[in-house]
Amino acid sequence: AKWLGLESEQKYNGFGVSACAVCDGFFFKGQDVAIVGAGDTAAEEATYLAKLCNKVHMLVRRDEFRASKAMQNRVLNTPNIEIHYNTDTKEILGNGKNVTGILVSNNKTGEEKTIDVSGFFVAIGHNPNTEIFKGWLDMDETGYLITKSDSTKTNIEGVFACGDAQDKLWRQAITAAGTGCMAALEAERYLAAKEDH
Numbered sequence: 001a002k003w004l005g006l007e008s009e010q011k012y013n014g015f016g017v018s019a020c021a022v023c024d025g026f027f028f029k030g031q032d033v034a035i036v037g038a039g040d041t042a043a044e045e046a047t048y049l050a051k052l053c054n055k056v057h058m059l060v061r062r063d064e065f066r067a068s069k070a071m072q073n074r075v076l077n078t079p080n081i082e083i084h085y086n087t088d089t090k091e092i093l094g095n096g097k098n099v100t101g102i103l104v105s106n107n108k109t110g111e112e113k114t115i116d117v118s119g120f121f122v123a124i125g126h127n128p129n130t131e132i133f134k135g136w137l138d139m140d141e142t143g144y145l146i147t148k149s150d151s152t153k154t155n156i157e158g159v160f161a162c163g164d165a166q167d168k169l170w171r172q173a174i175t176a177a178g179t180g181c182m183a184a185l186e187a188e189r190y191l192a193a194k195e196d197h
Contacts, residue, residue: 002125004036008092009122016099017092019122021045022172025052028119034059034102036089037123043071045123050078057115059087059104092120128165137161144168152183160186 001019003009009017018024021035025048034057035046042058043065049056058075063085065072075081084104090112091103099120105112128143138146138155145161147153152160162179164171 001122002127003122004089004124006089006092008094009120012092012094012099012120015097016094016118017120017122021049021121021123024119024121025049028053030054031118032116033057033119033121034115034117035121035123037125038062038064039066039123039125040068040071041125042123043067043075045121046081047074047078049121050080053119054080056081057102057117058083059089060085061088061107062086063108089120126164126168126171128168130165140168142168152179152186158187158190160190 003019022045025045028049029052031053032055033049033053035042035049036059037043037045038060046056046058056078058081060083065075067075075083086106086108087104088107089102090105092099093101093103093114099118101114101116102120103112103114128145130137130139130143130145133139133145134143136156137159140146145154145166147161147166152162152166154161160183162183163176167175167179
């Protein structure tokens, strides 16, 4: 997950700060939370949190979403989501143990305010850990490894890719395990075919 880079964000990581609403949203049932992000993932996670939480503060850095129209409409039509446009997160506030709020500022007016929340979700994208394969394996513009259709095969014979390194859509442990199984079976078949020759 990409992080904002705040010291307080790392301090409270796992104690109110999370990069996965689907994983951790349940712990904040009936509480007030904030989510930072403006893309489809942020919009999807905000609407997911809205079903569990009392209120969701959505922090958007610009004056508009990057999310698709359909996702924007879903957010705008959810009554317990409050959108804060032109908003930067300055600090995550806590009592030493857990998150108690956030300090935000309007990047147009400079006005600062504190919002009381017990959960802070970061949904500003992901960076796949694939740097080591640059120049060797085909990857998209964000660094996700490209595999052949319905396969874990890469552009290099005998090299297979699976999990979050090649899945930018789901990024769940269960889907990573599934493609891991596929890659293992494909590698085994590849080696068996080599032995037969």
